[in-house]
Amino acid sequence: MVTEDPAAPLLQMQGIVKHFPGAKALDGVDLDVRAGEVHCLLGQNGAGKSTLIKVLAGAHQPTAGTIRLDGDEIAFPHPDTALEHGVATMYQELDVVDGLTVAENIYLGHELASAGFTLRRSAAQRTRQLMDRLGHPEISPHREVGSLSAAGKQIVSMARALSRDARVIVMDEPSAVLDSGEVDNLFRVVDELTEQGIAIVYISHRLEEIRRIGDRITVLKDGVTVGRNLDVSTTATDELIKLMTGKNVEYAFPERPGVPDDAPVRLEVTDLALADVFSDVSLTVRAGEIVGLAGLVGSGRSEILETIYGARRATRGRVELDGKSLRRGSVGAAVAADIGLAPEERKSQGLLLDEPVYRNVTLSSFARIARGGWLDERAERSAAAEQAAALELRPNDVERPIRTLSGGNQQKVMLARWLVHGCEVLLLDEPTRGVDVGARSEIYDLVRRLADAGTAVLVVSSEIPEVLGLSDRVLVVSDGQVVHEGPAEQIDEHQVLDMVMEGSVA
Amino acid sequence: MSEQQTSSGAATHTPTARAGGRRTRGRLPGLSGLSGATVRNLGLVAALLLLCLVGFLTGGDRFASLTNLMIVLSLAAVTGVIAIGMTFVITTGGIDLSVGSLLGLTTVWASTLATQTMADQYGWIVMVGCALLVGLAAGLINGVVIAYGNVVAFIATLAMLVAARGLAELIANRRTQIVDQPSFETTFQGDLLGVPKIVWIFVVVAVAGWFLLNRTTFGRRTVAVGGNREAARLAGIDVKRHLMYVYGLSGLTVGIGGVMLLARTGAGSSTNGLLLELEVIAAVVVGGTLLVGGRGTIVGTVIGVLIFATLTNVFIINNIDSSVQQIARGAIIVAAVLLQQRFARRSKAG
Numbered sequence: 001m002v003t004e005d006p007a008a009p010l011l012q013m014q015g016i017v018k019h020f021p022g023a024k025a026l027d028g029v030d031l032d033v034r035a036g037e038v039h040c041l042l043g044q045n046g047a048g049k050s051t052l053i054k055v056l057a058g059a060h061q062p063t064a065g066t067i068r069l070d071g072d073e074i075a076f077p078h079p080d081t082a083l084e085h086g087v088a089t090m091y092q093e094l095d096v097v098d099g100l101t102v103a104e105n106i107y108l109g110h111e112l113a114s115a116g117f118t119l120r121r122s123a124a125q126r127t128r129q130l131m132d133r134l135g136h137p138e139i140s141p142h143r144e145v146g147s148l149s150a151a152g153k154q155i156v157s158m159a160r161a162l163s164r165d166a167r168v169i170v171m172d173e174p175s176a177v178l179d180s181g182e183v184d185n186l187f188r189v190v191d192e193l194t195e196q197g198i199a200i201v202y203i204s205h206r207l208e209e210i211r212r213i214g215d216r217i218t219v220l221k222d223g224v225t226v227g228r229n230l231d232v233s234t235t236a237t238d239e240l241i242k243l244m245t246g247k248n249v250e251y252a253f254p255e256r257p258g259v260p261d262d263a264p265v266r267l268e269v270t271d272l273a274l275a276d277v278f279s280d281v282s283l284t285v286r287a288g289e290i291v292g293l294a295g296l297v298g299s300g301r302s303e304i305l306e307t308i309y310g311a312r313r314a315t316r317g318r319v320e321l322d323g324k325s326l327r328r329g330s331v332g333a334a335v336a337a338d339i340g341l342a343p344e345e346r347k348s349q350g351l352l353l354d355e356p357v358y359r360n361v362t363l364s365s366f367a368r369i370a371r372g373g374w375l376d377e378r379a380e381r382s383a384a385a386e387q388a389a390a391l392e393l394r395p396n397d398v399e400r401p402i403r404t405l406s407g408g409n410q411q412k413v414m415l416a417r418w419l420v421h422g423c424e425v426l427l428l429d430e431p432t433r434g435v436d437v438g439a440r441s442e443i444y445d446l447v448r449r450l451a452d453a454g455t456a457v458l459v460v461s462s463e464i465p466e467v468l469g470l471s472d473r474v475l476v477v478s479d480g481q482v483v484h485e486g487p488a489e490q491i492d493e494h495q496v497l498d499m500v501m502e503g504s505v506a
Numbered sequence: 507m508s509e510q511q512t513s514s515g516a517a518t519h520t521p522t523a524r525a526g527g528r529r530t531r532g533r534l535p536g537l538s539g540l541s542g543a544t545v546r547n548l549g550l551v552a553a554l555l556l557l558c559l560v561g562f563l564t565g566g567d568r569f570a571s572l573t574n575l576m577i578v579l580s581l582a583a584v585t586g587v588i589a590i591g592m593t594f595v596i597t598t599g600g601i602d603l604s605v606g607s608l609l610g611l612t613t614v615w616a617s618t619l620a621t622q623t624m625a626d627q628y629g630w631i632v633m634v635g636c637a638l639l640v641g642l643a644a645g646l647i648n649g650v651v652i653a654y655g656n657v658v659a660f661i662a663t664l665a666m667l668v669a670a671r672g673l674a675e676l677i678a679n680r681r682t683q684i685v686d687q688p689s690f691e692t693t694f695q696g697d698l699l700g701v702p703k704i705v706w707i708f709v710v711v712a713v714a715g716w717f718l719l720n721r722t723t724f725g726r727r728t729v730a731v732g733g734n735r736e737a738a739r740l741a742g743i744d745v746k747r748h749l750m751y752v753y754g755l756s757g758l759t760v761g762i763g764g765v766m767l768l769a770r771t772g773a774g775s776s777t778n779g780l781l782l783e784l785e786v787i788a789a790v791v792v793g794g795t796l797l798v799g800g801r802g803t804i805v806g807t808v809i810g811v812l813i814f815a816t817l818t819n820v821f822i823i824n825n826i827d828s829s830v831q832q833i834a835r836g837a838i839i840v841a842a843v844l845l846q847q848r849f850a851r852r853s854k855a856g
Binding site for chain 1: 724739
């Protein structure tokens with residue numbers, strides 16, 4: 001018999017360790033979830049939240065550690081087993097099928113059927129019951145899911161969890177796609193679910209939300225639980241942020257020589273806006289200066305870079321290079337004006353993975369490498385080899401397919417591309433993503449050397465210490481707005497997090 | 507407490523561990539990516555030689571004669587020229603289904619009474635110019651619709667396939683138009699140095715295509731657009747304009763093919779090139795150009811075309827039913843694509 005002790009954990013994860021080849025994503029995580037509570041999971045980007053919920057959903061197998069449900073040790077070798085045990089996960093990118101109806105989505109994979117025929121009527125009936133239970137009787141079982149808003153899709157996703165008799169529902173940043181009215185509605189639904197004894201594991205960056213609906217908090221940092229079962233009502237924001245940032249390992253950041261006051265402004269962005277993403281962004285970067293944009297994923301920071309670069313067409317505003325206006329929405333114009341971008345997703349946005357290093361290096365420099373449309377492969381190779389040597393590419397072989405290089409060396413190839421082209425302004429989006437620790441300081445040094453040579457550099461990173469350590473000046477972006485601007489030395493990680501999480505200026 | 511500083515989210519993306527052990531078979535350092543293609547091409551050559559051996563064993567001298575070789579080459583020439591253009595299209599990750607219909611249209615348009623009469627006055631250039639312009643224009647229309655209209659290439663060129671055939675029927679009034687234009691006939695029919703002139707055209711187009719793909723910025727852009735469209739765009743390549751050019755190029759090769767077909771058959775007809783698109787695509791794919799884009803090989807395409815032409819020839823020499831030949835064709839396509847997919851999976855695994 002199940003004990004009715006409300007304090008006994010429904011779900012208990014202990015000492016969860018998850019290794020990926022070459023990296024430890026989780027290194028001893030504990031999580032206790034009680035029936036009927038909203039348990040918040042807090043942590044910075046890369047703290048291990050996503051990995052943890054994938055373990056809980058059965059999508060990843062933990063390297064070590066135990067999972068207990070109602071005190072019984074269980075394993076989730078497959079996503080289906082997790083569902084069978086009543087653990088359902090709502091991912092951020094909702095996994096509903098747009099072309100199917102609400103009822104079809106809810107019973108997808110466990111269709112109500114008799115002799116191979118789906119029982120449409122009873123599916124519809126049960127869907128109506130589920131929707132009533134979630135307080136959304138207006139969503140018809142026969143409605144096509146593609147016609148619902150993000151909030152509606154979320155409800156469908158929850159109904160699907162309930163249809164599998166879920167006792168624990170994991171929600172990964174459910175509010176990220178909702179506007180404020182929809183968020184209120186989400187919270188109401190969450191309240192109703194917890195009243196029915198269902199446990200919610202709630203992941204969010206927004207402290208205000210956690211204050212509103214959370215019961216207890218677990219804080220992750222670098223794959224380890226650093227704060228367990230903290231009471232939401234008694235734990236100060238300050239303490240939470242301290243736990244999330246902790247003491248960071250010091251990367252060796254290059255020294256800032258300081259930008260002379262008379263250094264010319266290279267890049268000037270005025271009132272730049274992209275509909276529904278960011279607005280009123282104005283910034284300048286001077287020759288030799290490194291400016292950092294700090295903000296959370298989804299704050300609009302990457303979009304700002306891409307819009308400056310012309311990869312997205314600004315709805316408003318101006319981008320000027322050395323006083324000359326750039327054509328809106330034209331990457332070609334930006335490249336011709338010597339602006340270079342090392343994009344966020346290097347592999348999908350930056351590189352031709354099967355092509356050799358030298359062809360990736362020269363991809364933007366045909367005007368220099370080719371005459372009348374004819375490629376000079378010897379010139380290509382020597383230009384690439386020259387940069388490979390200067391950037392200490394390892395292995396120093398420009399013939400290798402770029403796929404075989406490490407993340408740090410792939411990033412060097414991206415930098416080499418713009419060095420061969422010649423670059424006045426360098427836009428770096430997550431310059432050290434997927435770059436191992438040893439190679440990071442090398443990248444930092446390279447960026448600083450480029451700046452010292454007169455390049456204006458604009459850096460975006462989700463790792464706040466990186467932005468603060470590398471930049472001369474920092475802009476903090478929250479919800480598509482620049483909320484702070486100032487010298488990097490005069491602000492710390494704690495203050496930045498405070499600003500982006502509360503959306504207020506410190 | 508924890509000294510581990512790797513952010514776990516980022517670490518999962520680290521390619522080092524996965525990439526470290528990857529073999530790069532067929533890629534010798536110092537010989538660039540070409541050597542991998544060379545290995546694949548050697549496989550194709552082996553298949554072609556095997557086919558020739560079968561031809562020789564079953565047909566004897568009827569197969570292994572200079573005359574028969576020229577027949578095979580003439581047979582391959584028209585498909586071959588169009589397959590060169592198709593190689594570029596497929597390398598970008600696209601497809602051009604309209605080539606067969608367009609071939610019919612170009613032969614019809616270039617052999618109307620009006621065109622031939624004008625050619626009597628100004629020479630063969632009128633007919634050739636007509637065929638090339640019609641092909642190029644139709645190709646550019648494909649390109650504009652695909653690149654700027656964001657219509658899937660399969661649909662856009664399917665529409666062109668249907669429309670071009672209709673236009674050809676309208677112009678020809680469903681009659682066969684005999685070419686009776688002396689300057690055209692003397693220029694394009696017959697042999698040069700013992701080899702049919704249309705075979706020479708094939709050779710010239712194939713060599714030009716090889717240089718275009720492997721030695722020019724146009725070719726490099728084609729590979730880049732097919733290999734990673736977003737990366738190409740962010741590197742500053744005007745992807746849309748380039749796609750338009752590539753489909754234009756495909757249309758142009760169809761125009762050249764139209765001239766060659768007029769020379770070979772001496773007649774323009776709206777039924778010319780029926781189902782040719784399938785033959786062309788099959789040859790390109792069997793040759794080793796990846797349907798998903800990012801890798802194209804002119805040498806492979808030429809060998810692919812020769813394989814199919816030789817196959818047809820061997821079957822004809824042995825008086826085997828053309829239905830059996832179709833079955834053999836199908837089997838070859840499936841076998842080639844299966845091998846290709848295995849290759850693609852392996853290269854995706856990293």
